[in-house]
Amino acid sequence: MNTKNSQAPILECKDLCISYYTRAGEIPAVVDFSLTLFPGETVGIVGESGCGKSTVAMAIMQYMGANGGIKSGSITFKGQNMTHMSEEELRQIRGSEIAMIYQEPFASLNPSVKISTQLIEVPMAHEGISAKEAWQRALQVLKDVKLPDPERVMNAYPHQISGGQQQRVVIAMGLLSNPSLLLLDEPTTALDVTVEAGIVKLIADISKKYGTSQIYISHNLGLILETCDRVFVMYSGEVVEEGSIDSLFSRPRHPYTHGLFACIPLPTADKNAAPLRPIRGQLPLPHERPQGCYYGPRCDHFIAATCDGEHIMMAPVEGSAANHRVRCARWREIEHDRVIPEGIGEQPVAVGEYILEVDKLQKYYEVRDNSLKALLSGKRIRHIKANEELNFRARKGETVAIVGESGCGKSTFAKVLMGLETSTNGEIRHNGVEISEIAVRDRSNKQVSSLQMIFQNPFDTLNPSHTIGSQISRVISKFGGKTEKGKIREKVMNLLDIVKLPRDFYYRKPRQLSGGQKQRIGIARAFAGKPSMVIADEPVSALDVSVAAAVTELLMDIQREQKTTLLFISHDLSVVRYLSDRIVVMYLGQILERGSTEEIFSPPYHPYTEALLSAIPIADPKVTKREIVLEGNLPSVMNPPKGCPFCTRCPRHIGAICDNEVPPVQQVNGRHFIKCHISLDELAQVEEVIHVPSKAERQQTVHPTQ
């Protein structure tokens, strides 16, 4: 990357200030942003929502909407100042020289136009080539983005291909005119983990193959590490630190960057050894930013006169190669090594008797097919096998994670468990009582109160029409048996204290709360009836890193306190690794592997677990991973493979037996089971996927760069 510095930069943003103008006045979205991008370089911009990272991308495209504008500074693209260009000149550049890829592929493609038409339009409009030539080129690019069967994709409509394929098509569309700059705004956030891994690899390969410069925007430090050469960390509208991946990830200098790292679970950590340390406070609103350092009020190293005086400018970090710069008045004084304390562990929770036993649980949905074809063939009713033979148990105080990608049946299982659906076959015993066939309305009050749920979407979990107080009160009056108004109110106040929210939230409506606060109320509501078991369906996946860390820690604390069994449903293995005691890996309605966290994360692995582990983005450059990218798509649940559910994508496929016979469940030891045709001995030979260097190795590699 340093060798490229001799070339002229592709893009140069200098002292950029971007504001939005609303009825409430001017809102400075981005302040003092400078970036230089050389050909073939990939720059990552990382930050939490509202930090201005997408605004930067929009400004580079000069596509700010009616109320946004560049207040000062310049954007120079290939020597031309873009801020002075006319609409027509910009139109020439957009799509041909600068292409943008958005978060949601299904929103980027026009659903009523064939993919071929959408693709060939790009070179035809920008280069005026013939449709035939454009078709050839589109086909070639589709091959380059590793889409299987590109001819079929060309003739398909967007809804006929999967989300991962759609995103590949969008990337292909971006690459069609061979742009010099590609802007990627969270391109994998809407995708499943194993699909994400494929796209990330593709993005990393693009710059090598096409020489395209890229700006990669993400909230995920791990993905940035895998794709980028340099990284910019943004906070509240300004860059707080920039540097090469190696230098910034191994020696971060800004307290906010430290804070971010402390908020993400690393593969070395688990909840008892090293709890996450959330950043206190909240992101300031753009018009409420403090004097001096914007991060000041949340910073552990804040000193009155130094940090809240004049606005702090970016300063180069001496002794660091690779142009590492930081916006902190005290970076020299902070002892960066001691920022991450060690040894403040928690005692593991003592686990008790079995509280949940799932035995051969089956849940089929019936789908009635009214087409003429189905009528003639007599196959009117088809079954969606959402859950097929689930077996596992959970003890009191234990955290069991169910991991799997979308469509694996984990949410269906939660519904059956909660009584929103009834099972087709099999049993779920909760405290020894069979509940899988009892709908929630027929369960006793005690059964209902002992099984509660925390939902995924913070914006949906609370009823917008009622105050926080009344929503929690309702749970208490329903389950707590209390009827006195004063007592209920006291209890609600207690719960607000427990979830660390101020008491006057009692009177607030959900719209006056931030996402993290809503999720805390969701937790308070779930724990209000003193449940023996709580199901958390991706409770933090919609939250920002630092907020998610705080909510996760809160959940762990309450669980520890109340000795509740937690069933944690997630697709994110790094979070799961951090907080769970046991893991159940699901795929297409079946459990492929289950065991303790340690057992899941070390060989023998099920081949699918292996791929999932490889897909975890890890924000630590010292950790090495074996790369396993799964081919193909998740099969449809309407039409699953006859044999092993994973046989269509399995990299360790051993032959016809995989396709035709359901694999046996093999017991590795104790409570560790793998459902695979490959013998355990063979699976045990597999090398570990994630290699975490020991402390000694780490010390050795860190210090020489100093």
Add this chain to the structure above:
Amino acid sequence: MATATQTTITADSYGSAFMRGLKSFALLRESWVGMIGAAIILFWILVALLAPWLAPFEPNASIQPFARPGTVSAAGATFWLGTDHLGRDILSRIMWGTRTVLFYAPLATLVAYTVGILMGLAAGYRGGWIDDVLSRISDIILSFPVLVLYIIIIGVIGASGINIIIAITFASSPGIMRIVRGLVLDLRNRDYVAAAQTRGESDWRIMLVEILPNARGPLIVDACLRLGYVIITIGVLGFLGLGLPPPDPDWGGMVNETRHMAIAFPYMVLAPSFAISSLILGFNLLADGLREIAIRD
């Protein structure tokens, strides 16, 4: 992360339901269209309330037939809008007629809404055969031309205030049901509804407490528009002779009674027609204003 400080409870910033109502009305001030609508409606409400004091004559008293607007009566008072063929003062009749319209129109709308909302909640939330039955019934009702429906219903059960309400409810609740059903289909998949289900709440509580309040935005706007249509309907029924039985003043009925004299005495028809239009305009403008605010938030 917020600290667990024991903040004293400050209720005054949230206030009583009345204060919050005032606050939402204050929001309406940002839409001048809505304000004009509200002003027109307020004007007619005042007229209705103060009719006994404002009206210069007895509404049903026959005083001086065919008096042109501005004619001074024997007693010295002026017929500002003239009198009709039976010698009744038109202005006084319009003022007293406001009471009829502003009593029956909101009442009929309210009853139609109650029925429509209950049907819509049941159809949308429970689905299945309940939805099928209710939807087909509403399809059948909606497939009739509204006017024919009114003529049949009133023809069968007779013309009276209550029967007007019944007819309007019968004809407009299917439309309301459809709106509610559509809103419920979306709202019932929200997590807070699932949360209520998982704590074992009854269906009625979920429908009325968890779902309905969140559908109120579009419903309030629709109610304002529908109120306007109901006023037209009451006018039309009066005009067709299916409205309130005479002699009590009714705007539609006033137009009906004098329509064959419209060419010679246009003021007899125009004044009540104008009253009807202005009130409807008021409700439509208010609906526009409410919609504008709803979009903005």
